[in-house]
Structure formats: C-alpha cells, structure tokens
Amino acid sequence: MVELVLDGTLYTEEVIFRVCYWFTNRCYVFVERRGPQEILVRLSRRDGAVALPVIAGEFANELVNQRVRDGVARETRHVRELLVAQAFAEATLNQSSNASPPEG
Amino acid sequence: MGRIATSVSTPHDERRDHVLLIGRRLVGEAVDTAGYAGFLSPDAEDCFGDPPPSPGVYGVGRLDYLNDGDVVLLLPSGNVNVLYRRSSPHNTILATERCNSLCLMCSQPPRPDDDSYRVDEILRLVELIDPLCEEIGLSGGEPTLVGDRFLTIIRKFRDLLPLTRLHVLTNGRLFKDADFAKALGDIRHPALMLGIPLYSDIDYHHDYVVQAKGAFDETVAGLYNLARHGVQIEIRVVLHAQTYRRLPELAEYLYWNFPFVAHVALMGMEMFGLVHRNLAVLWIDPVDYQDELERATLALAARGVPVSIYNHQSCTLPRSLWPFGCKSISDWKNVYLDTCRDCGVRESCGGFFQSATKKHSRAIRPLTERPVESPAGP
Amino acid sequence: MEFHEPAYYKPQWVGYRLLPFRLMDFDGKKLVVNEVGQHLLIDQEVLDQLVAHRLAPQHPVYEDLKAQHFLTDSDSAVPIQLLATKYRTKKSFLADFTGLHIFVVTLRCDHSCHYCQVSRVSTDRSKYDMSQATAERALDLTFRSPARHLKIEFQGGEPLLNFDLLRFVVEGASDRAARDSREVQFVVATNLAFLTDEILAFLRDNSVLISTSLDGPAPVHNANRPRPGNDSYEITISGIQRAREALGHDRVAAIMTTTRRSLENPEAIVDEYVTQGFDRIFLRPISPYGFALRTRHKTGYELDAFLTFYKRALGHIIELNRGGTFLVEDYAAILLTKILTPFPTGYVDLQSPAGAGIGVAVYSYDGDVYVSDEARMLAEMGDRSFRLGNVHENTYEQLFGGQQLRSLVADSVIESLPGCADCAVQTYCGCDPLENYVTQGSTLGHRPTSQFHYRNFEIIKHLLRLYHGPDESVRDVFWSWVTNRPVSQFTPAML
Numbered sequence: 011m012v013e014l015v016l017d018g019t020l021y022t023e024e025v026i027f028r029v030c031y032w033f034t035n036r037c038y039v040f041v042e043r044r045g046p047q048e049i050l051v052r053l054s055r056r057d058g059a060v061a062l063p064v065i066a067g068e069f070a071n072e073l074v075n076q077r078v079r080d081g082v083a084r085e086t087r088h089v090r091e092l093l094v095a096q097a098f099a100e101a102t103l104n105q106s107s108n109a110s111p112p113e114g
Numbered sequence: 115m116g117r118i119a120t121s122v123s124t125p126h127d128e129r130r131d132h133v134l135l136i137g138r139r140l141v142g143e144a145v146d147t148a149g150y151a152g153f154l155s156p157d158a159e160d161c162f163g164d165p166p167p168s169p170g171v172y173g174v175g176r177l178d179y180l181n182d183g184d185v186v187l188l189l190p191s192g193n194v195n196v197l198y199r200r201s202s203p204h205n206t207i208l209a210t211e212r213c214n215s216l217c218l219m220c221s222q223p224p225r226p227d228d229d230s231y232r233v234d235e236i237l238r239l240v241e242l243i244d245p246l247c248e249e250i251g252l253s254g255g256e257p258t259l260v261g262d263r264f265l266t267i268i269r270k271f272r273d274l275l276p277l278t279r280l281h282v283l284t285n286g287r288l289f290k291d292a293d294f295a296k297a298l299g300d301i302r303h304p305a306l307m308l309g310i311p312l313y314s315d316i317d318y319h320h321d322y323v324v325q326a327k328g329a330f331d332e333t334v335a336g337l338y339n340l341a342r343h344g345v346q347i348e349i350r351v352v353l354h355a356q357t358y359r360r361l362p363e364l365a366e367y368l369y370w371n372f373p374f375v376a377h378v379a380l381m382g383m384e385m386f387g388l389v390h391r392n393l394a395v396l397w398i399d400p401v402d403y404q405d406e407l408e409r410a411t412l413a414l415a416a417r418g419v420p421v422s423i424y425n426h427q428s429c430t431l432p433r434s435l436w437p438f439g440c441k442s443i444s445d446w447k448n449v450y451l452d453t454c455r456d457c458g459v460r461e462s463c464g465g466f467f468q469s470a471t472k473k474h475s476r477a478i479r480p481l482t483e484r485p486v487e488s489p490a491g492p
Numbered sequence: 493m494e495f496h497e498p499a500y501y502k503p504q505w506v507g508y509r510l511l512p513f514r515l516m517d518f519d520g521k522k523l524v525v526n527e528v529g530q531h532l533l534i535d536q537e538v539l540d541q542l543v544a545h546r547l548a549p550q551h552p553v554y555e556d557l558k559a560q561h562f563l564t565d566s567d568s569a570v571p572i573q574l575l576a577t578k579y580r581t582k583k584s585f586l587a588d589f590t591g592l593h594i595f596v597v598t599l600r601c602d603h604s605c606h607y608c609q610v611s612r613v614s615t616d617r618s619k620y621d622m623s624q625a626t627a628e629r630a631l632d633l634t635f636r637s638p639a640r641h642l643k644i645e646f647q648g649g650e651p652l653l654n655f656d657l658l659r660f661v662v663e664g665a666s667d668r669a670a671r672d673s674r675e676v677q678f679v680v681a682t683n684l685a686f687l688t689d690e691i692l693a694f695l696r697d698n699s700v701l702i703s704t705s706l707d708g709p710a711p712v713h714n715a716n717r718p719r720p721g722n723d724s725y726e727i728t729i730s731g732i733q734r735a736r737e738a739l740g741h742d743r744v745a746a747i748m749t750t751t752r753r754s755l756e757n758p759e760a761i762v763d764e765y766v767t768q769g770f771d772r773i774f775l776r777p778i779s780p781y782g783f784a785l786r787t788r789h790k791t792g793y794e795l796d797a798f799l800t801f802y803k804r805a806l807g808h809i810i811e812l813n814r815g816g817t818f819l820v821e822d823y824a825a826i827l828l829t830k831i832l833t834p835f836p837t838g839y840v841d842l843q844s845p846a847g848a849g850i851g852v853a854v855y856s857y858d859g860d861v862y863v864s865d866e867a868r869m870l871a872e873m874g875d876r877s878f879r880l881g882n883v884h885e886n887t888y889e890q891l892f893g894g895q896q897l898r899s900l901v902a903d904s905v906i907e908s909l910p911g912c913a914d915c916a917v918q919t920y921c922g923c924d925p926l927e928n929y930v931t932q933g934s935t936l937g938h939r940p941t942s943q944f945h946y947r948n949f950e951i952i953k954h955l956l957r958l959y960h961g962p963d964e965s966v967r968d969v970f971w972s973w974v975t976n977r978p979v980s981q982f983t984p985a986m987l
Contacts, residue, residue: 035940096576315559
C-alpha cells in the first residue's frame with residue numbers, strides 16, 4: 011500500500027480522478043478527502059509484477075501531465091468548439107469534399 | 115492585329131484577321147491586297163505599289179522568324195509586337211503590368227499606369243490564336259487586378275479555345291473574395307490552372323518575400339476558396355535565400371492544408387528584373403540549398419503530390435532529383451555556358467537563362483556520365 | 493520603389509494563443525498531437541515553456557508549432573479556417589452515412605472454423621437461407637442510404653451455397669443503381685469450395701470482387717479451418733487460381749485471421765501471401781465474439797503474444813518492401829493514413845463515432861438488421877441487444893434513426909469517452925462499443941483493462957517509433973502503403 015497526499019491547490023479533483031482511472035487495472039485505488047485542500051490517494055497492489063514505488067512514481071508524473079492537459083484543454087475549449095462548429099456548418103455547403111486522397 | 119499570312123491566297127472573308135507578310139519575291143506580280151488587316155514587309159520598296167497599302171509596316175529588316183498563324187500587332191510607331199507564336203509551346207500573354215505585391219525577385223517589375231487597353235487586345239487576340247494551340251499562359255503584374263474583365267477573358271478562352279490549356283499566373287490574393295472565386299469556378303473552363311506562389315508556411319516570411327502585409331492570409335484564403343469552387347491550382351515557389359530554409363516544412367504544410375494542389379513547381383531564380391536590386395538578400399548558390407530542396411521534393415513525391423524542379427542545371431542538383439528537373443526555360447531564352455560543351459547530360463539538362471551568364475552557381479561543370487535512362491519503372 | 497526589411501512584416505509580438513492539442517510521454521520526449529492529427533515530438537522543457545506562454549518566437553521549434561497549428565500569434569482567422577477544413581475532411585466519412593451493407597444470404601456452411609461466429613449448420617437446410625422478399629426489402633433499405641458509393645458484401649455461412657439469392661441481389665442492386673445514377677460495388681466473402689463456371693462467369697460479368705480466407709501455409713490454415721477431408725488450404729489455393737483466371741488477378745483478395753497457432757509463424761504466413769501473389773495482407777487480431785469465446789481454449793491467446801506476432805510480421809513485411817516486393821499491411825496502412833495524412837479512412841472499426849450501424853449495416857438471412865457483424869454474432873449466442881429491428885417490420889427511419897442506434901452512437905464518440913477524451917493519439921484511434929460490451933460488460937467499456945485500447949495503443953506507438961526512427965527507407969515504405977503504390981514509382985521516369 012502506498013499513500014500519496016495531494017495538494018488540492020495544485021491538482022483539481024477532476025485531474026486526480028482522471029489519473030486514478032488509469033491505475034485501476036494495476037491497483038486498487040482509494041480516494042479520500044482529508045481537508046479542504048488535501049486529498050489522500052491510496053494505491054494497493056492488485057496483481058502484476060510492478061513494484062508500488064514505481065507505480066507511485068508513475069502516478070506522480072501522470073498528475074503533472076494531466077494538469078498540463080487540463081490547462082491546455084480549458085484554454086483551448088472555446089477555439090475547439092468554434093472549429094468543430096465551423097467544420098460542420100460548412101459541410102452542408104461543401105458536400106463534395108475537394109480533399110480526396112491521391113490514390114483511391 | 116492579325117495572323118501572319120505569307121501567301122496571297124487567303125480567302126477574302128478571312129482577310130480581316132490576317133496581316134499579309136510580303137517580300138521582294140512578289141514584286142512584279144499583280145497582287146490583290148484588298149481586305150487585309152495590315153501589311154508587313156522587311157523591304158522598304160517595291161511593296162505592292164505606290165503608295166504601299168495601309169496599315170502597314172515596311173522596311174523592318176529580317177522577319178523570317180515569323181510564320182503563318184503567328185499573331186502580330188502593328189503599332190503606329192512602326193513597332194511590330196509579336197503576341198503569339200504558333201510554333202512555340204510557351205506563349206504568355208500579359209494582362210496588366212499593375213500588381214498588388216512587389217516580390218523581391220520580381221521578373222516583371224510592376225507599373226502603376228492604367229493599361230486596361232491590354233484587355234481589349236487580349237480579347238481580340240483570343241479570336242486569332244490557333245484553336246489547336248496546346249497551352250497559353252496569362253500573366254502580369256497581377257492579372258486579377260483587371261477585375262471582372264478577368265472573368266471575361268477566361269470566358270472567351272473557354273468559348274473560342276476550349277482545347278487550349280490556360281495557365282494563369284496569379285498571386286491569388288483577390289480570391290479571398292469567395293464570390294470572385296465562385297464566379298471563376300462557375301465559368302467551368304475545361305483546362306484552367308492557376309499557378310499561385312506560396313513562399314513559406316509562416317505568414318511573415320511570405321509577406322516579406324512579396325513585400326505586402328497580409329498577403330499570406332489573403333493567398334491562403336484564396337487557395338481555400340478556389341478549391342471549394344473546383345479551380346485547379348499549382349503552387350509555385352521561387353528558390354532563393356529567403357525561401358529555401360523552410361522548404362521541407364512548406365512541403366508538409368501544403369500537403370496537410372492544400373492536399374488538392376495539382377502540381378508544385380520549385381523554380382530556380384532568374385537573374386532578371388528586381389533581382390539585381392535585391393541580390394544581396396536573395397542570392398544563394400543553388401548547390402547550397404541542395405539538402406532542403408531534396409528533402410522537400412522527395413517528401414512531396416512520397417506523398418503523391420506531382421512536383422517538378424524548374425530552371426536548375428543537372429550539375430547543381432543531387433542525382434536523386436534529376437528526374438524531377440524539366441527543360442522548362444522557354445526555348446528562346448535557353449543557352450548553355452562554354453564549360454557545358456563536353457557535358458554528357460546536356461540533352462536532358464535544363465540549361466540556363468541568358469541572364470545566367472552574369473551570375474551562376476560555382477558548381478557548373480561538365481558531367482562525364484551518360485544521361486540517365488528511365489529508372490526501374492512500374 | 494521601396495523595399496522593407498523582414499521586421500516590417502512581423503507584427504509586434506504580443507504572445508500567442510494555444511490551439512487545441514493533446515499530449516503524452518513518448519520515449520523520453522513529449523508527443524503532441526493537434527485536433528486533426530498533426531503531431532510533433534518535442535522536449536519536456538519546450539512543452540513547459542509552450543503551455544506557460546513563455547516560448548520565444550526565435551526558438552527553433554516555435555515556427556514549426558505555429559505552422560502546424562499548435563499555436564497562433566496573429567489575429568487572423570486563417571488558422572481556424574484551415575483547422576476547420578481539415579477537421580471536416582477527417583470526419584467527412586459521416587456524410588456518406590451507411591456505405592457498407594452486408595447481406596447474410598445463408599447460414600449454411602461446409603467448414604467448422606474455430607473462430608467462426610456463425611451457427612454451424614450443415615449444408616442441406618434451406619430454411620437458413622435469405623428469401624427474395626427479405627432481399628428486396630434489404631435492398632430498399634440499402635438504397636435509402638445517402639452514400640455516394642455503396643458497397644454490398646455477401647457473407648454467410650458460405651454465401652455461394654445460396655447463389656440464386658446472391659444473383660438476385662446483384663441484379664436488383666445494379667438496376668437500382670442505374671436508375672439512381674449511383675455506384676455500387678460488390679464483394680463476396682467465400683471459402684471458394686463451391687465455385688462453378690457459371691458462378692465465376694456471373695461474378696466476372698457483374699464485377700463482383702472475391703474475398704477469401706487465407707490464414708497462412710497449409711498447417712496453420714487447415715488447423716484453423718477444419719472441414720470434412722481437412723483440405724481447406726488446397727481448396728483455397730486452387731480456388732484462388734481458378735477465380736483469378738476467370739475474374740482477373742486483382743479481383744481476388746485474401747484476409748487472415750490470427751489464432752494461437754498463427755502466433756509462432758509470422759514470417760511463414762507473410763511469405764505465404766507473397767507466394768500466392770497477393771500484394772496486401774491484413775493482420776487482424778482474433779475478435780472476442782461468438783464461437784471464439786466458446787472455443788477460447790483453441791483460439792484464445794494473450795494480447796501480448798499477438799502484439800509480438802504483429803511486430804514480427806510487420807518487420808518482415810517492411811523488409812520485403814525494402815527489397816522491392818510491394819506488400820501492404822492493411823491495418824498499419826489505415827493507422828498511418830490517420831497519422832500522416834489529412835485524409836479520413838473508411839474503416840468502420842476505427843472510427844469516431846464508431847461505424848456500427850452508421851457506417852455499416854448487416855441484414856441477416858431472416859431479415860433481422862444489426863449494427864455490425866459482431867452484433868449478429870451476439871444474437872446467435874442469445875443476446876439481441878444490438879438488433880435494430882427487422883426489414884419486414886420496421887421502416888428505414890425506425891431502424892437507422894431510432895433511439896437505439898442514437899444511444900449507441902452517443903456511447904462511441906471517442907472525444908468524450910473516459911480515458912480517451914484527452915488521449916494524445918485519439919485522432920488515430922477509434923471506438924468499438926460492441927467489443928467493449930462483450931469483453932467488459934458495457935458499451936462504454938473500461939479503458940485501462942480494454943483489449944481494444946491496449947492493442948491499438950501499442951500498435952500506434954510502434955508505428956510512430958518506426959516512422960521517427962533513423963531509417964529513411966521505413967518512412968518511404970509507409971508512404972508507399974498510404975498512397976498505394978510501390979516506392980519505385982515515387983520518382984517519375986526520366987524523359
């Protein structure tokens with residue numbers, strides 16, 4: 011069993027849970043709120059050969075990655091919605107796609 | 115204006131389209147000169163009577179390069195402009211000398227005067243060009259600056275010369291107006307290709323080369339609109355110090371964003387026009403950009419985009435690129451240097467522009483290999 | 493005439509905005525992929541600076557990020573416009589809606605393939621044949637699809653055992669196609685055991701393509717595909733030859749199914765395809781449906797073993813290509829089209845939303861309509877959850893516009909699935925809600941334990957590694973697969 015105490019000012023619940031999700035195949039994951047800015051994640055080995063300290067290290071790195079993902083997603087959400095809307099709006103005007111592969 | 119006729123047997127109802135080219139050999143014969151649009155003779159005297167028929171230009175000296183079917187314009191000044199040469203595969207028509215860009219390497223420096231008379235000439239010229247003409251170029255300046263009359267020209271080509279491939283050189287900027295692009299697409303010319311330059315995948319690099327702020331955005335918007343309306347596009351890139359660095363990245367940019375382009379032309383720079391003024395920022399020996407050129411060309415080829423390299427001599431290209439090189443210099447501009455005399459690949463090499471005698475690659479040297487046969491084919 | 497310096501054309505730099513992209517660790521670097529699948533490998537520090545808005549315009553990677561639409565530093569609408577166009581291109585398969593229509597003309601078959609997902613019914617029970625009335629209705633539904641190019645595929649059992657009905661469908665479809673000025677292509681998936689000259693002549697005259705199973709050299713093939721006489725391989729080979737003579741060499745294709753027995757022999761299987769004159773091979777994993785589940789002890793294998801097999805086979809195929817033999821691995825070609833090009837693929841099993849029901853529809857012999865072949869297998873095993881209805885009982889709108897299909901589609905939009913929603917290789921991957929349902933109990937599935945996820949994730953990473961490796965010739969081979977022509981044709985013939 012390995013315990014990680016996470017700072018709620020650095021990682022939102024959403025970020026934490028998205029990371030936890032990816033470890034549910036290798037570990038049993040227990041999540042507990044300790045305080046207004048503190049979340050505890052417990053990982054216990056489920057099966058497989060990977061040692062818990064390694065898993066904990068991967069978890070910590072994924073938290074960082076996920077936080078970056080979250081930041082980028084939030085920052086670009088509006089643009090993303092815009093471009094998808096524009097893509098489908100113009101689809102009706104341009105049914106015959108001009109972009110066809112060089113070979114059939 | 116009229117087609118050259120070298121014999122006097124032109125039917126009367128066609129004479130208004132013809133300029134009779136006459137010479138001393140016809141002296142003494144009675145010649146019916148009625149109905150011709152004009153007359154042309156190398157000789158000053160003995161030209162069908164006294165006074166010689168009009169409008170005519172006489173005593174111009176040698177005219178043996180003119181043949182039946184060529185189209186000439188006789189000017190009051192006595193000048194004779196050859197507008198179209200039937201035997202040449204490379205005829206280009208100038209739509210206007212005005213331009214909305216000012217490329218650093220422009221080979222046809224723009225002039226701001228109103229030269230809309232050219233459009234009238236072109237519309238008349240289209241009536242005189244041989245309908246079996248395979249290809250005609252339309253260039254400038256920037257041809258689309260003549261506005262709706264540009265569409266009129268294209269329509270006339272469609273109607274009178276439907277078998278002729280029409281290659282229009284344009285910066286594409288005015289096609290940012292989707293209606294203009296649609297109007298062009300709606301003409302449905304059967305063999306229209308727009309040759310549009312794009313010099314970088316980065317807006318400010320392109321804008322610098324064409325010396326116009328916002329040009330990149332306008333051209334890209336134009337490419338997009340033209341594609342939507344079914345107009346065939348060729349991308350042209352002039353290779354020099356300001357365009358070679360991101361050439362492989364440009365290839366990738368074209369593939370991802372404009373995968374529909376019919377052809378990419380990578381062109382050696384001609385020592386002409388404004389190039390001399392900007393030589394310091396433009397000149398790079400072609401052998402020094404071989405790596406970028408090779409990567410860009412092979413990348414496009416792998417992706418199935420037709421690509422050609424123009425205006426490069428075989429000795430300045432890596433061997434892998436020889437099959438992409440074309441004999442693209444207009445026949446009347448093409449020369450070779452003395453050092454080329456013993457070269458084994460002269461036949462397939464593109465040769466030089468006349469202007470290259472002033473400045474050219476340090477790598478020009480005869481190659482002792484025999485010309486390459488077709489590589490292992492399909 | 494005045495010329496300006498470069499700085500004149502560079503607007504005052506006031507920073508940049510990020511454009512949508514996803515990221516993950518990749519061999520010591522960071523893989524970043526934008527909304528349409530353009531990707532770059534960058535260093536950790538570059539990523540850190542990028543997201544903190546501290547990346548300087550002079551940085552060597554800045555212009556690459558800008559040109560490939562990871563960031564924008566001008567007010568121009570052009571980057572968004574280009575991204576929207578590319579996005580539309582990638583999703584353009586949706587406009588065609590259902591393009592592939594599978595007609596299960598009979599359940600009768602002479603083989604007992606271990607991985608078969610169909611009832612093993614012997615050859616003389618004609619109540620398992622599709623009737624003309626059913627076929628007529630199925631054709632009506634097929635031609636309601638807006639797809640410009642329709643593909644009708646005949647499956648079974650062994651479809652040639654009900655050749656009369658096959659002929660009926662081909663003729664009916666051709667009539668309708670001519671009337672509507674549409675194109676329709678025909679394929680028959682057959683084991684070639686029932687070819688006659690009459691059948692071959694018909695297939696030839698109606699441009700019907702043949703698709704047959706070739707699992708490998710005789711020992712592998714026969715072990716996978718038992719039939720009385722145990723001569724499936726011999727029948728297949730002579731059938732291929734006969735069919736090619738009648739229809740043309742390129743009108744006969746082969747597909748391969750991987751089983752435990754195949755796993756030890758990747759090179760032999762590939763070589764068999766070359767020997768038999770095929771220029772394509774599709775390295776498919778065994779699907780976890782139907783009888784395959786029941787006979788798992790014969791066909792079951794660990795996913796890692798399959799991946800090892802795949803990589804070995806792929807390596808061998810690449811070597812053959814480098815040596816001048818043009819042989820395309822279809823699965824890689826599909827993934828590479830997504831990774832390297834702006835184009836969509838028509839492969840229904842790797843799409844978002846998933847192709848089940850919207851890209852493909854299956855009309856079973858009894859008129860039942862299913863969202864995919866797998867859905868039909870499930871029904872054979874007693875679970876009719878993915879049966880849309882019946883051609884005799886339901887209208888087109890009920891079948892293809894009903895709530896059942898809509899909620900299935902809603903569950904198969906990768907952009908919103910747990911685990912997939914922020915995955916870096918999302919644009920290269922897809923969804924298979926039926927595989928999720930069968931292996932994990934729900935159409936949404938559980939990504940960390942999902943075979944579909946693991947398999948595709950590993951193969952995608954493997955392809956990326958190969959592409960970005962030191963070997964230029966591997967990139968050329970990949971491009972030859974994507975553009976479907978040999979590397980030797982990249983260069984034009986010298987004039």
